[in-house]
Amino acid sequence: MPDPTPVDPTLPVLAGYTVRRVPGFQARKAYLCPACGMDIGAGVGHVVAWPDGVAAERRHWHLHCWRIAARRGRIA
């Protein structure tokens, strides 16, 4: 069985963070995006990111919000 959260080379990276894509079919509940404060509905593909080695600080992001943060080079 393949890793359900493989490294995605098209995902923008942010130094110090691990990021994985969450496909819509795996998004079983709604989350609040820390960047824009808006809901990420259940069933909506998005990304999950956390500081390297600190999985307890996993946060779910809209893909576009993550792209903006990664381009800016920081989370907040």
Ligand SMILES: [Zn+2]
């Ligand atoms: Zn967002």
